[in-house]
Amino acid sequence: MLQVKHLVKRYTTKGETITALADVSVDFPEKGMVFLLGKSGSGKSTLLNVAGGLDSPDEGEVIVKGKSSKDFSKSDFDSYRNTYVGFIFQEYNILNELTVAENVALALELQGRERDEALVEKLLSEVDLKGCGGRRPNTLSGGQKQRVAIARALVKDPEIIMADEPTGALDSATGMQVFDTLKKLSAEKLVVVVSHDRGFAEHYADRIIELADGKIVSDVSRSEGESVYVNLTEGERELTVACGAAITEEETQKVVSFLKRHKESVTLTVGEKTAERSRAVFRATDLPPQPREEESGKFIRSAFPFRYALKMGLSWLKFKPVRLIFTTLLAAVAFIVFGVFSTLVTYSPVKLNASTLDDSAFSTGVLQKKGVVHSINEEGEPYDRNFPASPLSSLHFDARDVARLEEKYPEMDFVPVFSFHLDPLDVGFSMGSEGRGFYYSQMDFFNGFAEVDEIRQKTGFALSEGRWPEVATDSACEVAISRTMFEAFCALGFREETGASVLPISSFADLEGRNIFATVGVTRFCLKVVGVVDTEEDFSVYEYLKTASSATDAETSALRELYRYSFASIGIVAEDFYETYQENDLAPSFYRNEQENLQRDWWARNTTSYEEHPEEGILYSFLYTTLRKNRSARCLTLMKFHRTTDEARDIYYFTPYSFTDEIAAGDRTLSQTVPIVAPIAAALAVFSALLLFNFISASINAKRRDVGVLRAVGARGIDVFKIFMVEGFVLTSLCFLLGCCGSLAVCAVANAVLVGKGILAFGFF
Ligand code: ADP
Ligand code: MG
Secondary structure, rough: EEEEEEEEEEEOOEEEEEEEEEEEEEOOOOOEEEEEEEOOOHHHHHHHHHOOOOOOOEEEEEEEOOOOHHOOOOHHHHHHHHHEEEEEEOOOOOOOOOOHHHHHHHHHHHHOOOOHHHHHHHHHHOOOOOOOOOOHHHHHHHHHHHHHHHHHHHOOOEEEEEOOOOOOOOOHHHHHHHHHHHHHEEEEEEEEEEEEOOHHHHHOOOOOEEEEEEEEEEEEEEEOOEEOOOOOEEEEEEEEEEEOOOHHHHHHHHHHHHHHHHHOEEEEEEEOOOOOEEEEEEEEEOOOOOOOOOOOOOOOOOHHHHHHHHHHHHHHOOOOHHHHHHHHHHHHHHHHHHHHHOOOOOOOOOHHHHHHEEEEEEEEHEEEEEEOOOOOOOOOOOOOOOOOOHHHHOOOOOOEEEOOOOHHOOOOOOEEEEEEOOOOEOOOOHEEEOOOEEEEHOOEEEOOOEHHHHHHHOOOOEEEEOOOOHHHHHEEEEEEHHHHHHHHHHHOOOOOOOOOOOOOOOOOOHOOOOOOEEEEEOOEEEEEEEEEEOOOOOOHHHHHOOOOOOOOOOHHHHHHHHHOOOHEEEEOOOOOOOHHHHHHOOOHHHHHHHHHHHHHHHHHHHOOOOOOOOOOEEEEEEEEEEEEHHHHHHHHHHHOOOEEHHHHOOOOEEOOHHHHOOOOOOOOHHHHHHHHHHHHHHHHHHHHHHHHHHHHHHHHHOOHHHHHHHHHOOOOHHHHHHHHHHHHHHHHHOHHHHHHHHHHHHHHHHHHHHOOOOOOOOOOO
């Protein structure tokens, strides 16, 4: 079943070529014990390894069950060992990561067979290792380890057993036991043993092949029937001659010399005819050249259970703990830098603005427009000094704006809010000021005005006191105020004129029909209160300021901003408020009187020459939308508008929240940081990849022996690869996990620091 033909194997080390096998051909018998004998370096191990498929020949072929190694694929060598060969080495090569039983069972499982505990236990007791299955190899003696290796070689019941100096590391008594075991096995199997001990060879071998310098120098087989009768049995002082034996000349000489040697009296007796005793007689092996066998037998491809890969991979990982910790930590640091960097790169100001608004206490979304006007046109001619015809028309988001935006963004509904000027209209002087609580003192202005129909359609706010405003004429401009502003009046009282005494307000009846005077700059504006509307605001985050008499600047501006960009600061006016004033120029008298001044003032402050600042010139107005529904989507849409331009209409959109400026400041820091961090992150990524690679390759190097053992047992390259995959996977997962936690921690710290500084610049993931 096993033939090798014209094998040549050369090794080249440092440019020097050694021919380990020079044209070796052997027909191995089906069973029996074949010894490969020879001096060290004569090529015995090489022949065994090539014949056993551990190594491939440079020339010649190995023929297994009629199949030539010339037709083998690389993995066929592995499958051949896996199927037919049990290897035993001098260095009882068993795997320290596995238990004794697992070492034995592994060979079985590599064949894709069930782990047979009973069989393993039986084999272990056959090699006198009963009950040792659960032990770790490093608790065994050398002889015991070798017997584990024998049990492993036997468990798959291979047709061939190959042993390379199996007793080399054992004392002679233990060695004898091993040979006895092998001898027993050779009754049914082919046992090939490499040895340099001629005594053992002659005692056990059926055939002895002697090698020298890579060539076969002798090939002898034990001859049958070469037994002799023992005619003389020599004792201390007694010589027994077998009864009726035909004494040879040689034996006569032996009797004479016995008598001569002993000066005192000796006994010469005639005993029974003794048993025959065989004597080692070897004759040249004389086999007729064997015909090539029919191809038979099938190779079993190894199936390496993942359990073992996992166990060994994990255990190999622990091989160098300091290096492991070092590698993991460094790679984790690299991951962290990389993670933080990737957050910088994937950072989107729009999303951050949106999520900041989403997370904030604002319950209203505000969009502002800035119309661009110039005092001088492109030809250098001054624009009409009366432009804008009315400040109101330019300040207003008109119906076209709103319709266009609502069509484009169906999830939104916008309430146009117009103000007479950039600054809020201060109603503060109509409120009392004695013993002002800090909280309500911040709710004393109108940020703008919205018409009642728009409010009712788009917000669904309910009237909580009085009625909706109906009249918007010069003499009687009606307004509904927010609950929040009403509460401020209740807290602070009402004052009709500067210097007048403060009327306490305890119910709506106390305020109903009274005129609130609002001012901005030099302009005064008169509004008659007819109702209170619940604008559903929630300022509870600043509730604590209700009892405080003062607050920090940050708290003050935050509370004012929260109030300003909410419907609470909007005066709700009658339907035709805007048109009435625009078309009929029916602005309240004080306003009309001031209009000239205001316009001049505005013109002076807000326009500029085209040449100096082609983009300059400012007119503002607002759109308010409630964030009580579709909050996240609305926040995102609003922020998509932020800092966008409608070129055709010379309009620039933005959201007025102060945090957007802080985020924009962060953007600039980021854009400066990225070019510095990017190469560092890339370098660290490469560095950590190298570290991991280095760790794995060091591990491969350190585990050569184990790899060799696995291969000898029949594992394919892919099986060994699995172990390193486990090792690599666990290692990278560990680094990745640490890296992720680290990145999160770094971002959390960065966020905390930046938020503490009032800079909401980082949004992780
Ligand atoms: P033996 O088992 O009879 O002691 P080997 O078969 O191990 O001898 O070696 C035969 C020759 O081949 C020796 O000269 C040895 O140095 C050489 N040899 C064996 N294996 C290798 C190898 N992997 N690389 C280089 N030379 C080798
Ligand atoms: Mg050797």
